[in-house]
Amino acid sequence: MKKSNLATKRLWSLFVVCCLMTQIVWAQVGTITGKVIDKAGEGVIGASVLVVGTTMGTITDVDGNFKLDNVRSDATLKISFVGYQTLEVKVAGKKSLTITLQDDTQALDEVVVVGYGVQCKSDLTGAVASVKADDILKNTPTNNIENALQGRMAGVSIVSASGDPTQGATIRVRGANSIKADGGLLVVVDGFIGGTLSMLNPGDIESVEVLKDASATAVYGSRGANGVILITTKKGKSGKVNVNYNGYVNFKKPYTLPDVLSPGQMADLANDYGREINRNSGLDPQVFYDADAVKGFYNGGGYDYLDAIFRDVALEHTHELSVTGGNEKTQFVFSGRYNYNEGTIEESQRKLINARLKVDTELLPWLKAGVNFNGSYSKDSGVNFGGWQNTLVDALNFPNTVLPKDEDGTYHHKDIQGGRKFNPMAHINEVDKDGYYYSSTIQGYVDVTILKGLTLRTTQNFWFGNTSALNTNTKGSLSGWNSGYNSATFTSTQNYSWTNQNILSYVKEFNKNHRINATAVIEQQYSNNMNNKSEGRELISEEIGANNTSLAKKVYGSSGHTRSFMLSYMARVNYVLMNRYMLTASWRYDGSSNLSSEKRWEQFPSMALAWNMKEESFLRDVDFLSQLKLRAGYGETGNQAVAAYSAWTELEATRDANDNLTLTTKRIGTKGLRWERTKQWNAGIDFGVFNNRLTFTVDVYDKLTKDALLDVTAPLYTGFKTRLKNAAEIRNKGFEVTIGADPVATRDFRWNTNITLSHNKGVIESLDGDLEYAIISGGYQNDYFRNIKGEKLGTMWGYVSDGVWKTSELADAPQGTEAGSYRYKNLDGSEDKQITVEDQTIIGNGQPSFQWGWNNTFTYKNFDLSLFVIGVHGFDIYNYTRAARLGVGDSPLELGPNPEWLNRWTPENENSDIAGFISKRNSKKSVSQYVEKGDFVKVKSITLGYNLPETILKRMKISTLRIYASIQNPFLFTGYSGIDPEVTLKSPLTSGIDYGYYPNGRNYLIGLNFGF
Incomplete structure (x- = not known):
């Protein structure tokens, strides 16, 4: 029995081994x-x-x-x-x-959002730039989608115009079209017109499209002249619930800051000033600091104001969480974000919270519906920048031999000579600037399939925004010291808008040779704005401050309320014949309550053609050619530059010398005001070879804006200097090139590169009547810029520097000139050689003529490395910060720790171009001496990431895990002597002026992304 069992076991073992061997062999x-x-x-x-x-x-x-x-x-x-x-x-x-x-035809068949609908990319006839948000955010981690888009779309100029965490970027499409109006592009989020890009959660965004030419933007009529950016947010997905987290920590450092003299050098400079200024006046030297004081400053005395206003390291951290899921009929996505962002300047920061819920459902086979809720909240804190209260300029100018406070705790606001000097530490410590912003958007839609291919979508969009600004100036602040009293202001603004869209769409293909995509829209929008402002002077309690402005000896208040309504009709048809010939035509009719009845309605047509040559028989078999399409289009758009009630005279309450209220006219109305209107031609080519491993897109354009608004001279009988009028024409011409390539693609390694190139020139073609130039609306900018007929927008205007007068040249100088004073060219040739306003001329222009971006992504197995570089060329910068440090205008010189003073004119150094310490320096406000080339190349980001292999992910039971590190703004190459040339490009009309703007910094970022 035992032998039988043993034999059975052996036979069974042999059978198993044979089976295994068979499997191995098989x-x-x-x-x-x-x-x-x-x-x-x-x-x-x-x-x-x-x-x-x-x-x-x-x-x-x-x-x-x-x-x-x-x-x-x-x-x-x-x-x-x-x-x-x-x-x-x-x-x-x-x-x-x-x-x-x-x-792979997916790239050509990819659906692109074009406004009130979608089209296949292969059917596009206009100039449309499109990017996937995940692709760019992977390479440029950021809390702001604007920064991620910079340099990635030809013709779209995005400028990081401030390092202030409470400020967004500046975006322009194909130049500036207006002198008076805002030139920002129209923002459309999930079909809802209006929104602030900087407040959006980048992680919520699926795709970004920018409509650039008028054949594409004309569907937005009177709001499309400056270009349109379409944001599509992510949708829920059917299947199991997916949870994704993305978070990073960012350590920010300021750029290399300007040099300043040490306190010891500043003390010596002050004594040099006292000696030289009195020597020229025949007086005994004035000694500001004796030998012991100077020695003390060299041994560590004094105060470093520039270092004091900047944080050693500013911290930012972001945490995003999203949950998606659903079934075949209902899908949802929920997301939330918290962002804490310190600026490199003390006391500047933002706390931001976003939340979004989006649900789409199929109620019946022919009926779909959805709702999209988006809410955001932020608290902003900041300091004074720009204008006469400028923290950075004052930190550079305030003498570091003077401590911030007296022994009694009072802030110093005087220079070494006893004149007025603004103390930067008072900006930091004695001013409370807080802003609270809340907005919510609720969108609901219903899709009804009437017939196959024929659908009707009805949407209701509700938006509410509330902004509160609290500003308290203590008695120790600059404002308090200057006025003699403390003060506080509370400003509250409530905005509400409602939009209804009814979109009828018809998509049909006939016999595989004819394809039509038609859209008709009726849209109405109502907007309501209310604002209230209260101010208290001579506060009872500085601690309470703007929280209760009524606790003051003097209380002032004001309020405002505006409403506007807009009704629009739009029709568009896209027709494709045999996948070769394409036609897109649209028409929009807008009416706005902002204008008087005789100019209230305008129509905006467009048409574009395209020829897909690759589908022709003579090119179909050219294997290396992947795509070849020619495009041409024309369209007309408008700019809603007219504010509510601009056509009517506006009254306001003012106070007379006895502090009594009286009603006066604030602005005279202008009947017949109409929208600014832009006509644009565009021609382009899309070209690809080697299965689109190498692609080119080239566009050229010419757009003319008519009826641009200006402040022109008003008739004398009105009692006003200016009035608003449609009185200018502006032309922008340029070209755009986009190059994409995959130079290397192997099993383990891939290199993808993309280049964008843009050139634009904007010129004022004509002005009203005999007007030769238009003023810039704003304060000090009027002294430096003019909009001149026949010249580029925002031309710098001033005197041409000609060095410093030497002692041996005084015989040729105007009467009363001192050696060591500034010298200017006598352009009008006057015999008395006196320099007057007639000697002013064009001294520069701050509008860049050429911009580019270059993105490289290298992938090796599970590693990815990206390098992104931008360049901006062909523009000038008026370095007002440098001018302020050397003294501006005829006011007494305010001596500060500027190293350039060491190279000033003296009888022993007569070849200097910096005026000496003399009583009549002849310093003009706007001079070519401070105009510099602003060209720069900036490495925007270097990002390294690693994705865990699938084998490890399965063991961890998660779907994705990526760790990454990024350095942003690591390198800047420029000949400009200031901190950051990019921040000077914010305003289209005063582009290129640097007056102590908040500089960008370097960011060192590490992050983690995982999902399960």
């Missing part, structure tokens, strides 16, 4: 050879061939052949190559395979 085929070809039968060079689930792989040779050893017969091969669809093929016991790859 699952091994040894070497596999094959060839990868395209649809024409040509070998595909460099295609990746990977055994799924293993690390085994290879690439095809010059004939498309490949060879793999030790491949299981039940294995699956994954074949991929740029420009072709990725394919998986089962070995199924074969030893030789021939694999045909199909062209």
